[in-house]
Amino acid sequence: SAVISQKPSRDICQRGTSLTIQCQVDSQVTMMFWYRQQPGQSLTLIATANQGSEATYESGFVIDKFPISRPNLTFSTLTVSNMSPEDSSIYLCSVEDALERTDTQYFGPGTRLTVL
Amino acid sequence: AQSVSQHNHHVILSEAASLELGCNYSYGGTVNLFWYVQYPGQHLQLLLKYFSGDPLVKGIKGFEAEFIKSKFSFNLRKPSVQWSDTAEYFCAGKRTGGFKTIFGAGTRLFVKA
Numbered sequence: 001s002a003v004i005s006q007k008p009s010r011d012i013c014q015r016g017t018s019l020t021i022q023c024q025v026d027s028q029v030t031m032m033f034w035y036r037q038q039p040g041q042s043l044t045l046i047a048t049a050n051q052g053s054e055a056t057y058e059s060g061f062v063i064d065k066f067p068i069s070r071p072n073l074t075f076s077t078l079t080v081s082n083m084s085p086e087d088s089s090i091y092l093c094s095v096e097d098a099l100e101r102t103d104t105q106y107f108g109p110g111t112r113l114t115v116l
Numbered sequence: 117a118q119s120v121s122q123h124n125h126h127v128i129l130s131e132a133a134s135l136e137l138g139c140n141y142s143y144g145g146t147v148n149l150f151w152y153v154q155y156p157g158q159h160l161q162l163l164l165k166y167f168s169g170d171p172l173v174k175g176i177k178g179f180e181a182e183f184i185k186s187k188f189s190f191n192l193r194k195p196s197v198q199w200s201d202t203a204e205y206f207c208a209g210k211r212t213g214g215f216k217t218i219f220g221a222g223t224r225l226f227v228k229a
Contacts, residue, residue, distance in 0.1 A: 004159075031215070042206065042221040043160075092160070103148050103167070103210050105217060107160040 002027050002095050004108035012114045013083055020079045021111045023093030028073035031096040034066070037110070038089045046091075049076040083115045118143050120209045122220035129197050130228045137192040137223050139181075139207030146212040149190040151181055152219075155203045163205070166190060167212075177201070199229040 003026040013019050023032065032049040047055040047068055055068040070076040080087050093108040123138030141147060151163040164175025171183040181192045190207060207220040 043219040045216060048215065094160075102165075103217070104150075104162050104165065105152075107152075109159050 002029055002097065002106040004093055004095060004106060006091075006093055006108040006111050008111060009109060010112040010114075012116060014116055015084055017083055018079055018081045019083065019113060020077050021091055021093075023076045023078070023108055025074045025095050027097075029095040029097045030073070032070060032076045033094040033096070033105070034068060034076070034078045035092040035094060036089045037092060043092065046078070049078075080113065083113075085115045088113055088115045118209070118211065118216075118218050120207050120218050120220040122205075122207050122223050124223050125221065126224050126226075128226045128228065131199055132196050133227075135192070135194040135197045135201070135225070137205055137207075137225070139190045139192065139220060140188050141190065141207075141209045142188065143209055143211055148210045148212055149181075149183060150208040150210070150217070151175065151179070151190075151192050152206045152208060153203050154206070155200075160206070163192070197225075197227050199227050201225060202227045 005024045007022045034046040035043040037043050045058050046061045047057045049055050049068050049070040051070045065081050067079045090110045090112050092110045094105045096105045119142045121140050148167050150165045152160050153163045154160045163179055164173050166173045166183045174180045179194050181190055183190050204222050204224050206222045208217050210217040
């Protein structure tokens with residue numbers, strides 16, 4: 001299993017600004033993911049954070065809007081750039097250890113973002 | 117296209133009632149199926165999962181789910197719910213050997229004491 005922490009837990013931001021969310025895992029993991037969970041909706045995968053290379057983005061999400069870093073096997077950041085009220089959501093970091101071969105994902109507590 | 121659909125968005129039950137939450141998937145090939153749960157104020161966590169073998173899988177807190185391949189279903193059941201089962205439940209699927217897990221829309225369960 002893995003224990004994941006995220007910072008900040010919540011934030012209120014002004015339109016046009018950017019926010020960087022940090023995800024820290026207590027062990028080295030192969031796969032890290034960033035999800036968005038909008039009010040009343042399911043989890044939508046934004047991207048897979050790849051260690052040492054560019055993130056892999058899902059349809060509808062682009063690097064300019066959601067730049068991601070993953071400098072090592074325990075840490076990743078997601079930046080929400082040039083925010084608008086439509087970006088208000090919960091952002092979740094998730095990990096999966098391919099070496100475990102269980103396909104089980106472990107989730108962080110989420111970052112609740114409100115954009116005014 | 118791969119998809120996971122959940123039948124009910126909101127369910128309200130009294131304690132001791134039986135629970136069944138529907139989940140259907142659309143995948144080509146073999147698929148691994150999951151139920152995740154998010155209790156109020158807590159992280160999403162795994163409730164149970166099916167990879168292969170016995171289609172009836174048991175998870176934590178008395179939950180079970182049955183994989184019915186002919187119906188493309190993976191319904192979650194519990195014979196007698198408790199107030200502490202109040203949570204949001206997500207069905208999810210992942211193609212065997214794939215990278216991406218697809219989540220259903222979630223079902224909010226409220227159990228009245």
